[in-house]
Amino acid sequence: MASNYEGSRALVVGGSIGGLTAGLLLRDLGFDVTVVERTPQVLSGRGGGIVLQPDTLRWFAERSRRKPEEVSTFTNHLRYLGAGNAVLHEESVEWRYSSWSTIYRALFEDFDPDRYVLGEFAAGFSQDDDGVDVRFVSGRTERAELVVFADGISSIGRRRLSPDSAASYSGYIGWRGTVPEREVSRETHALLGDALAYSVGPDTHICMYPIPGPDEALSVGERLLNYVWYRNVPEGPELEEILLDKQGIPRPVSVHPGQVQDRYVAEMKEAARRLLAPAAAELVQRTAEPYIQAVLDIRSERMASGRVAVIGDAAFAARPHAAAGTAKAAADAWALAETLEASAGDIAGALAVWEPTRLKIGNALVDRVSQMGARSQFLNTWTPGDPELQFGLYGPGILTQAAPVA
Known part of the structure; x- marks a missing residue:
């Protein structure tokens, strides 16, 4: 049915992984697609590791020139570490991982760079029965029969469709970083190199796994060991202070690598020695430029309008x-x-059908991860090996949409 959209234009606002995936799929339906990204240069070096679930890999499994194994690493074990690197829980389970930049580059290579516009920040939009006019701060206006906002947590689209939706701070931040696996000790590599690994302590936990190295290197010894370490920081002055970068500029979402104040990096590395298993502590202490992500919840009341x-x-x-x-x-x-x-070509009708299930899935996911965060950071009931703590978009260990949504 791709011919239903021949001659129709689609505009995707936001050129990251979600935006590129949408752009590629709409192009395959026959739309004339333009992706508009607000940064002035092609995105690179952003973010750390990604745990790959089937939906993320589907483009590579079904349509890309790149195969899933060309953009991912994998491990064979789930492992929890305790004091002295004691193994508290272990089971055989395979997971695949990548880095944000590896997946982004692969999607970008599959898209038409001439249809990827940089340096345009969307300011607002209006629509009628036939199309949507998107206005940009540069003065540019683009009209399309379909507009998809994939512009992240500060989304203009969400603010227009769900004006009462706002970010809610969780009560904790994520310290993130990567270390070349060749730089860690043999013991640490033996524990982390073939595992999705955790270390859990009072009001804290860290998650670790290997991802592609520089230049998308996938061989053991050339990969990076990636982590996110969750630490409680109360909302208010303490949070505001830690989210100031080295120039004193507030960074309410994330403080980028190399921009976290040195005093906080020093404290974080010292705390790792006291709070984490030795292998996890070594990973944190060897990180050249750790960075901070504020852990937030956002919900939308609407995902589609016209x-x-x-x-x-x-x-x-x-x-x-x-x-x-x-x-x-x-x-x-x-x-x-x-x-x-x-x-059959009814864009507004399709979006009206699409929206209810997506809202249900989004709300269920936010509910579940909020409960998981409470267990680890405040209730101290994050138990090694608990199946309720498994990854999964649609539920614990549920990785495909064929499964019922709670």
């Missing part, structure tokens, strides 16, 4: 505990494309 859709983090931002952020963005895009394909 010919406008909002996907991924632009609609729902979920804490990373289910490893489902990129999977949800990809799943939103695939579901949108499939609904459009079945609609």
Whole structure:
């Protein structure tokens, strides 16, 4: 049914992983697609590791020139470490991982760079029965029959469709970083190199796994060991202070590598020695430029209106505990494309059909990761090996949409 959209234009606002996935799928439906990204240069070096769920890998499994194994690493074990690196729990389970930059570059290579516009920040939009006019701060206006906002947690699309939706701070931050695996000790590499590994302490936990190294290196010894370490910081002056970068500029979402104040980096590395298993502590202490992510929740009341859709983090931002952020963005895009394909050219009708299920999935995910965060950071009931703590977009260990949504 791709011919239903020949001659129709689609504009995707936001050129990260979710936006590129949407752009590629809409292009395959026959739309003339433009992706508009607000940064002035092609995105690179952003973010750390990604746990890959089927929705994230689906493009590579079904349509890309790159195969899943060309963009990912894998491990064979789930492992919890305790004092003295004691193994508290271990089971055989395979997971695949990548880095944000590896997946982004692979999607970008599959898209048409001439249809990827940089340096344009969307300011607002209006629509009529036939199309949508998107206005940019530069003075540029673009008109399309379909507009998809994939512009992250500060989304203009969400603010217009769900004006009462706002970010809610979880009570903790994520310290993130990577270390070349060749730089850690043999003992640490033996524990972390083939595992999704955790270390859990009072009001804290860290998650670790190997991801592609520089230049997408996948060989053991050339990869990076990636982590996110969750630490409680109360909302208010203490949080505001730690989210100031080295120039004193507030960074309410994340403080980038090399920009975290040195005093906080020093304290974090010292705390790792006291609070984490030795292998985890070594990883933290060897990190050259750790960075901070504020852990936030965002919910949307609407994801569609007329010919406008909002996907991924632009609609729902979920804490990373289910490893489902990129999977949800990809799943939103695939579901949108499939609904459009079945609609015989009725864009507004397709979006009205698409929206209810996506809202249900988004709310269920935010509910679940909020409960997981409470268990680890405040209730201290995060128990090694508990199946309720497994990754999964659609539920603990539930990785495909065929499963029922709670």
